[in-house]
Amino acid sequence: MSTDHPVPGLPFVDDSHIPLDEGPEAIEAVGRNQGEGMWGRYDPHRASGGWRAFTTDPLDNSLGWSVRYHPEHGRTVLLMKDDDTSPLHSTWDGERLLFRAGGYWFDGAAWFRPGxxxxxxxxxxxxxxxxxxVTVSAVDMLDRRADAARASVVTVAEIDAEAPAPVVENWGDHLALWAAHQAERDGALPLERCVVDLATPELSGAQLIGVPEMAELGGITASTLRAYISRGNSEVPQPQALVGGRDQWARAVADDWVEARQRSHEGVRATMSAGDRDQLSRGAAEVRDHFAADFHGTLWGRPDVRKRWILRARNEDSVREIADALAWNVASSLDRVLPTHLLGHTVENAVLHDFAEAIDLNREVQARPKKSAKTKDWLHLWVSRPVAGMLAWFIRHHPESAHYYIGEITRESHTRWDIPAKDTLSTLRQYVITEGNLSVEDAESFFALLTPPEKND
Known part of the structure; x- marks a missing residue:
């Protein structure tokens, strides 16, 4: 009842047992640590000077109150299922002040479609x-024919948390009752600034579509969309209206949903599979086709292997020999799966990027006095975990190529920053062991082949 922004169709509920005028700390304290199944929280909004809070209702713990206060735009007070207060609390962070019509939101100046x-x-x-x-205010909605005497304030005891939200038929009368209460409440916004709803061509009847049209736009069947909705799939937007008991979406919201689906992991995979029979990406399909042809050539194209298909040749040793041959084909084709010249340049640039970031951020080490004209202490260098993991993989799978590109890293580090080769190699060795899970033995053996030879006088 003490909200500045009524929600069309919803009843007004007695909130006098909640200390709304005493600040967010008092609201939080109603439910926080007050018993099992109760909770409360508040958070300031520093950018606006406002705050948001929620608490379990002390009279019915299945219900909860959510409050959003803005110094200029007043406060919103909502009663809902207690389980829904925390998600709304998170959503209310930032610019979103009000929600209407299935997720359309208001930032105090303009309306936006559901994100x-x-x-x-x-x-x-x-x-x-x-x-x-266009923003519709309480003044716009008030009807001179409305009669507050035909309305009443609902108590918490009359609300069933498990039932659908009640819809008030004569809501105009209830709005008139709320307006009378608003006029008497200290600190209440004037009615012309109380936001009730929005009007936009996007929500006109001609722009609303049902499940069949929505599903067709999304490239799925109507039954699939209904299954998504029944399971509470969060990717399906809330409907903007209920017409004849059926969900209706704004076409603009549906178009955004289709775009979001296309940009999702599943959408990207479907786009890049290009109709492949196994729904593989083009690259994965090329790998499959390569090995399918390779295996066919080994198993059928070679007479010495094909003859082993006869029954008397089917024994464990024969199968193992063929399996080893197929496995060798895969292992020897790693460069086809992940070309080393592309991987090598990528790893090289990633390591140099990490080095550059370390040097830029650690000014204290840069300012450290030099021990000599040719020697510096570069103990502050680092390699991020993903890059170290990729470098370790490179060393294990393509040691000869990794040897070359680490040499390039060493040379480039010395050219750019005058880092001694031994310090670069020491850093890389340390990180492929600790972050890349390369064994100490393998790391020592590999990097020993990169260590510059001792110079003789």
């Missing part, structure tokens, strides 16, 4: 503004 397409640079979902959206 679905991930932006790896921002590490958040892309902000896509709702087309020609």
């Amino acid at each position: 679905q397409v991930w932006d790896p640079v921002e590490e958040d979902y892309e902000k896509r503004r709702a087309r020609a959206a």
